[in-house]
Amino acid sequence: VQPPEKPLQAEEWNKLREDFQSPEVFEEVMLNSMIRCNSPIDVAKSLLTHVAKRDGDIAYNVLVKYLTLCVQQGQVSEIHDVYDIMKGRFRILESGAYNLLTKGFSNSNQWRMALTVLEEVKKVMIPSRTCYESCIKAASRHQEMKLGFELYNEMLAKDVVPTLDVLQSFFDFSRGVKGAELQKELFGILLYLRENQIYPHRTFMRSIKLWFESLPGGNWRGRLTKIKDGGQCPVCNHQLEDSNLTEEEYSNLSERIIRDVIHGTDTFRKTSPKEFEAFQTFVESRLPFDIVIDGLNVSHIKSRKMQCENLFDAVNYLAKDNARLLVLGRKHMLMNTSNWKPETMKKMQNKADFFFAENISEDDAFLLYATLRSGKHCRFVTRDFLRDHKACLSDSLTRHLFRKWQRGHQIALKKCFPSVFSQQPAFRYDCVVQTTGDTWHIPYKDVFEEKYSYRVPGKWLCIQQKS
Amino acid sequence: MQSANMLLRRIVRSAVLPFAAQQGMKKDLFPHSRTLSLALCLKQDKSCEPSEKLDLDEWKKVMKSGLQEEVSGAVSEAKELSSLAAARETLEMWRLAGRAVPENISEEQLKAFMECPSKSAKKKYLKYLHLKELHKKNDKRKMDEKRERRLEAQDQASKTDETKKRSFICLWSSTMDKAYNWRAAQSMIFGQPLVFDMSYEKEMSVREVANTVRQIVQSESCNRRSVDPFHIHFCNFKEDSLYHREFIKNYREAWDKLLITVTDQCYTEIFPKDKLIYLTADSPKVMKTFDHDKIYIVGSMVDKSIKTGLSLARAKRLGLETAALPLEKYLLWSSGAKNLSLDQMMHILLTLKDTADWKKALEFVPKRKYCGFVNTPVKEMKKTLDVSNTLKLGKGREEVEKRFARNYPKTYKVK
Numbered sequence: 001v002q003p004p005e006k007p008l009q010a011e012e013w014n015k016l017r018e019d020f021q022s023p024e025v026f027e028e029v030m031l032n033s034m035i036r037c038n039s040p041i042d043v044a045k046s047l048l049t050h051v052a053k054r055d056g057d058i059a060y061n062v063l064v065k066y067l068t069l070c071v072q073q074g075q076v077s078e079i080h081d082v083y084d085i086m087k088g089r090f091r092i093l094e095s096g097a098y099n100l101l102t103k104g105f106s107n108s109n110q111w112r113m114a115l116t117v118l119e120e121v122k123k124v125m126i127p128s129r130t131c132y133e134s135c136i137k138a139a140s141r142h143q144e145m146k147l148g149f150e151l152y153n154e155m156l157a158k159d160v161v162p163t164l165d166v167l168q169s170f171f172d173f174s175r176g177v178k179g180a181e182l183q184k185e186l187f188g189i190l191l192y193l194r195e196n197q198i199y200p201h202r203t204f205m206r207s208i209k210l211w212f213e214s215l216p217g218g219n220w221r222g223r224l225t226k227i228k229d230g231g232q233c234p235v236c237n238h239q240l241e242d243s244n245l246t247e248e249e250y251s252n253l254s255e256r257i258i259r260d261v262i263h264g265t266d267t268f269r270k271t272s273p274k275e276f277e278a279f280q281t282f283v284e285s286r287l288p289f290d291i292v293i294d295g296l297n298v299s300h301i302k303s304r305k306m307q308c309e310n311l312f313d314a315v316n317y318l319a320k321d322n323a324r325l326l327v328l329g330r331k332h333m334l335m336n337t338s339n340w341k342p343e344t345m346k347k348m349q350n351k352a353d354f355f356f357a358e359n360i361s362e363d364d365a366f367l368l369y370a371t372l373r374s375g376k377h378c379r380f381v382t383r384d385f386l387r388d389h390k391a392c393l394s395d396s397l398t399r400h401l402f403r404k405w406q407r408g409h410q411i412a413l414k415k416c417f418p419s420v421f422s423q424q425p426a427f428r429y430d431c432v433v434q435t436t437g438d439t440w441h442i443p444y445k446d447v448f449e450e451k452y453s454y455r456v457p458g459k460w461l462c463i464q465q466k467s
Numbered sequence: 468m469q470s471a472n473m474l475l476r477r478i479v480r481s482a483v484l485p486f487a488a489q490q491g492m493k494k495d496l497f498p499h500s501r502t503l504s505l506a507l508c509l510k511q512d513k514s515c516e517p518s519e520k521l522d523l524d525e526w527k528k529v530m531k532s533g534l535q536e537e538v539s540g541a542v543s544e545a546k547e548l549s550s551l552a553a554a555r556e557t558l559e560m561w562r563l564a565g566r567a568v569p570e571n572i573s574e575e576q577l578k579a580f581m582e583c584p585s586k587s588a589k590k591k592y593l594k595y596l597h598l599k600e601l602h603k604k605n606d607k608r609k610m611d612e613k614r615e616r617r618l619e620a621q622d623q624a625s626k627t628d629e630t631k632k633r634s635f636i637c638l639w640s641s642t643m644d645k646a647y648n649w650r651a652a653q654s655m656i657f658g659q660p661l662v663f664d665m666s667y668e669k670e671m672s673v674r675e676v677a678n679t680v681r682q683i684v685q686s687e688s689c690n691r692r693s694v695d696p697f698h699i700h701f702c703n704f705k706e707d708s709l710y711h712r713e714f715i716k717n718y719r720e721a722w723d724k725l726l727i728t729v730t731d732q733c734y735t736e737i738f739p740k741d742k743l744i745y746l747t748a749d750s751p752k753v754m755k756t757f758d759h760d761k762i763y764i765v766g767s768m769v770d771k772s773i774k775t776g777l778s779l780a781r782a783k784r785l786g787l788e789t790a791a792l793p794l795e796k797y798l799l800w801s802s803g804a805k806n807l808s809l810d811q812m813m814h815i816l817l818t819l820k821d822t823a824d825w826k827k828a829l830e831f832v833p834k835r836k837y838c839g840f841v842n843t844p845v846k847e848m849k850k851t852l853d854v855s856n857t858l859k860l861g862k863g864r865e866e867v868e869k870r871f872a873r874n875y876p877k878t879y880k881v882k
Contacts, residue, residue, distance in 0.1 A: 007521050007523060009521065028565075042523055045523035045524065045526070046521055046523055048526040049521070049522065049523060049524075049525045049526040051526065052525065052526035052529035052530065053525070053526075053529065056529060057529075057530070058526060058529075058530060059563065060560070060563035060564060061563060061564050061565045064564060081527055084531075085527060085530045085531060088530075088531065089530065090560065090563075091556060092553070092556050092557065092560060093560060094557060094560035094561050094563075094564050094566075096564055097564070124553055124556075124557065125557065265670075266777070266780045266781075266784075267780075268779075268780035268781070268783045268784045269775075269776040269777065269779070269780040270776070272783055272784075359751065360751050360779070360783075
């Protein structure tokens with residue numbers, strides 16, 4: 001329906017309503033289309049008046065729709081009135097209305113009302129992130145950074161995840177403001193990014209850069225750069241943190257992989273206790289390996305070639321530097337079939353150790369175990385992203401550790417021209433926000449959307465302090 | 468709420484303009500009502516010189532006038548809400564806002580709602596209750612209509628006053644029940660056993676258990692009605708388990724009279740191991756024929772979240788043979804999981820037992836999951852699959868290939 005351009009009389013509304021197919025929802029539909037067309041507020045008012053006169057009451061959802069329109073147009077006094085009416089009529093409101101109210105008030109000069117509303121919300125539920133977002137933005141816009149950070153910390157304490165927008169607004173509004181406390185809080189945000197492996201997007205990165213450069217007396221200077229494979233920053237020659245896990249992290253991760261991925265709720269789901277034990281003794285007796293290969297995955301690299309030849313090429317290539325290899329496969333590879341020739345298998349077994357799992361077992365779990373057991377230098381070869389195994393880990397911290405370890409230890413084989421293997425070097429440096437005190441290195445994404453969780457940005461912001 | 472609205476309406480109707488008198492008092496109550504007082508001025512203007520001008524803020528007055536009465540009632544009621552009452556109130560507000568929320572909610576349901584771990588879980592639960600309520604209402608409406616129709620028909624019948632002569636007394640359902648029970652009793656002595664493995668309770672949520680039991684009840688009823696029923700065994704069945712309670716909810720007194728074997732023993736203790744076959748969609752082995760000498764085991768589980776390999780793990784642990792239905796061999800699968808509901812399994816097994824006809828048996832696989840039966844030999848399968856893909860997508864073959872390439876890039880790096 002097309003909303004009218006001018007306020008209408010009751011009779012005119014009545015007529016419109018009668019012409020509408022389902023009169024019960026007429027007001028709602030009409031207000032929706034008013035919101036869409038951003039109609040003048042007087043038109044909506046005339047509709048409400050008509051409804052109020054007819055029924056002696058206005059339904060809550062209609063009021064919320066009207067409130068949406070008011071917030072959209074920044075009609076502060078109207079928002080106020082609607083708030084009063086709602087508060088008088090209903091003991092509590094629901095989150096939609098609260099979101100609208102905080103948003104409406106926070107964008108006006110009565111932004112403190114948004115805080116009042118927030119307090120009210122807290123009495124009945126955990127405020128939504130939109131509520132917090134509006135209040136924090138309003139506070140920082142009015143240079144009440146301390147208040148903003150209080151709300152931010154409160155939000156984190158309640159497990160409400162802040163949007164990047166909120167974090168960015170802190171940097172935007174702190175530009176040029178001096179204060180050790182403030183500086184500490186903002187560094188805290190950067191560390192929050194680090195801990196949660198969040199990469200800021202381009203505009204957020206720019207806000208961070210400008211804030212650093214605006215610090216009075218700090219002599220901070222930010223440059224955009226790309227980091228090469230070696231992990232050295234071309235701007236300041238600083239060597240980035242390496243991707244190795246600490247001893248503690250490493251043993252933690254191995255333990256969790258054995259517990260959550262291999263055993264899980266039932267060891268029989270991925271293997272069997274007998275088989276796993278056999279594998280363990282096999283691995284222990286031949287430790288340590290340099291490279292562990294997922295035989296079946298590698299054998300499927302080229303569809304035209306026979307599967308065992310694909311694997312043979314890979315083993316030959318990787319065995320060149322006298323690396324100790326372990327190839328994981330399944331028992332069916334030992335059968336003489338069109339894809340698996342016993343002669344080729346024999347030749348391979350001279351160059352590498354082989355372990356054949358049952359046909360219904362999952363070899364990936366063995367791959368992870370053998371690699372972790374061999375030690376930090378050991379890497380593994382597979383094209384699998386191991387997402388399902390990551391998902392088996394129960395907490396996000398371990399999942400981050402897993403990703404980090406995977407980045408540093410997974411070799412992906414690239415399929416190129418006939419019979420040439422090119423080896424992707426595993427990441428030697430850790431792709432995460434990092435600092436040494438007088439330098440900051442912050443990886444950033446070009447686009448807002450994060451498309452693949454395994455892909456890390458190659459672009460960096462290098463910030464150094466000139467003394 | 469409803470009654471409050473009624474009250475309001477009455478107030479508004481009866482007292483059209485007591486506002487002016489209350490104006491002074493209101494101002495104290497509502498310090499923000501600037502527009503309100505403005506509106507009152509406007510109103511007075513209007514009364515002086517009647518014109519076509521609209522009073523746009525009049526709705527506020529109406530809303531606030533009702534408030535007057537309510538505030539005095541509501542505030543005194545209870546300042547502090549208990550968490551349960553607060554949740555109830557929140558729900559009421561959600562309902563008013565037009566969300567999918569049930570109108571009536573019991574104390575028990577409210578507690579379950581509050582125990583939901585996340586916002587989305589809460590939303591889902593409410594939607595479920597809402598839909599349940601709608602179904603119930605619709606059913607009730609239909610029942611009432613039916614009853615009315617029946618009464619009408621009776622009226623007419625009594626008017627015409629026509630007596631019919633029958634050779635049998637009309638006792639269809641109970642006679643049928645007797646016949647069915649006779650067959651079921653026979654099956655308990657001579658029938659082929661079919662085992663339901665009731666050991667998955669820990670793996671399921673309460674709702675999943677309820678769904679499982681519902682499916683088993685349906686399976687049992689269709690087994691009873693069949694020409695040659697299975698002898699159903701519930702194995703690993705624990706007294707007072709969630710399963711048990713759900714069964715009693717479904718069967719009531721009939722639970723103790725069911726012609727099936729219920730035991731807390733494992734099937735491996737009752738039957739020889741080499742005769743058992745565990746049916747699971749994850750099995751690498753595909754069932755070729757239905758064997759009348761084997762004992763098939765069906766896992767009594769509904770998994771709404773994906774728990775792959777759970778029943779396979781159980782069979783592996785006990786060292787049992789496993790099998791999956793040859794769905795791929797006979798059907799052009801289109802979408803959906805390969806695991807079927809328990810009553811569908813029962814239909815399929817019964818049909819296989821009676822006819823050994825896979826095509827007939829697999830008619831019970833839901834139609835949405837496959838596009839058709841495979842008639843062609845295996846060699847031509849691939850071609851058919853391509854054709855079916857093209858047909859399904861309604862696009863050229865290149866498009867299909869392109870799609871495939873996009874979804875499964877041949878080269879990818881880990882950066």
